Amino acid sequence: MNIDTPTDAFRHIQTAHCENGVTTALLRHQGLEFMTEPLAFGMGSGLFYIQIPFLTINNGPAISFRTMPGAIFKRTCKSLGVEVTRKKFSNAAAAEAFLDYKVKEGVPVGCQVGVFHLTYFPKEYRFHFNAHNLIVYGQDEDRYLISDPVMEDVTTLTRPELTRVRFAQGPLAPKGHIYYPEKVKPITDEMIRKGIVSGIRRNVRDMLRIPGNFAGVNGIRHTSGNIRKWRDKLGLKKASLYLGQIVRMQEEIGTGGGGFRFLYGAFLEEAAAYMQDDRIANISEDFTKAGDMWRASAIKMAGVYKGRLTEQKDFNEIADMLLDIRLVEKEAFQKLSGLNLGK
Amino acid sequence: MKKEDLPQEPGPLSRLTRELCYVKNEEGKYETALSNGWDVKKDALDSAWVGVNERIEEARQAVFNGEKSPIYYFMELRLMDVGVLSGYTGYFSIFTKRHLKPSVFKNLSERKLAKYASAFDITVSELKNFKG
CATH class of the missing domain: 3.90.70 (Cathepsin B; Chain A)
Incomplete structure (x- = not known):
């Protein structure tokens, strides 16, 4: 070459x-x-959760931990005037x-x-x-x-x-x-800060205030409710495959681990430095915690698709773990919302 | 996730690349690190393939029993569903579904068979002569 x-x-x-x-x-x-990657992800309001109802992908639930394809590039460029x-x-x-x-x-x-x-x-x-x-x-x-x-x-x-x-x-x-x-026009630190703020505000809106019960933090509860029913409704075998699909969407290549939650934590850490605001750095810890909890739930789910855990109580425990994650993420986004950034 | 907790358990992906992950370093700050893989997700992928292979075997059996046309088998073999397949052939889903019936399949034109064969990356005669 x-x-x-x-x-x-x-x-x-x-x-x-x-x-x-x-x-x-x-x-x-x-x-x-x-x-940087975290900055692009955060300005593009990349973090999300959705389980699209009535849709299966590769014979499993249609779940995503990130916003729709194309949105990150579009939003990040737009907020920088590119x-x-x-x-x-x-x-x-x-x-x-x-x-x-x-x-x-x-x-x-x-x-x-x-x-x-x-x-x-x-x-x-x-x-x-x-x-x-x-x-x-x-x-x-x-x-x-x-x-x-x-x-x-x-x-x-x-x-x-x-x-x-x-x-x-x-x-x-x-x-x-x-x-x-x-x-690309010259970019000032002020423009970056504006982009960070609008990225966070849009992400707060998407996770807390999106209508319906299958997206945002409420989407996690929706999936949790589904998981409780899967063993009876689909049989153990199919229910295991469904859990495997959640883990793949959450942990496979492209997520940075923990369903993009660590990536968002890294973004908030960078954001805190740009904004010179330690409160944002503290909320970053909440997303680290959420990411760790997602990984703990994946380990539990693996017990099911490895055939080690087979009881309804195991499915209930997984569902409960998701409810706990929802609370952590809900609170974290409420804190972000309460900062009133850009006002 | 702490940097020292990042799993290094090789899976199919490690043949191609290590993957970038976001982890916390000793000072509690985020940094990136490379992972060889994690058994929890490798097992998820493995179980997905067990599911896929079961579907393929069921499809083969269905063709053998004369319940489905060979298109059904190759569709499963290529991990497709009716929607994806009709994307590749350009035939509407409703027609694709009909083509899964052995009775309709045996009267398909060479041109249609060729479309399907090309979607599946096989020859027309492989498609026509598949008996399950």
């Missing part, structure tokens, strides 16, 4: 979560050196042509992809999940240079391989989705 090409100025950054990673790396490439270009395509040829054009310009771009056909992923991880993100930062003969933020190192994909994952099908089909920051 020729290391003198201009695109090599792009620096790969490994992050816990792919969309945070793309956001961080692309903004740093534009000169915003202060950008102009963004995003495109989707109805046909693969146009998508390829546009990507080639940006690569030739030397502009690293984010691409949404599906992981089922993503050749460098281990087979065990290749489900039909379409909200993975990676950066294309150059081309070397017939291979695209790929920076996948969840990986330690960069990799490559051939044109057919890349096109295939950009046109994966199913829920959240990427349709060749490509995005990148266009114009």
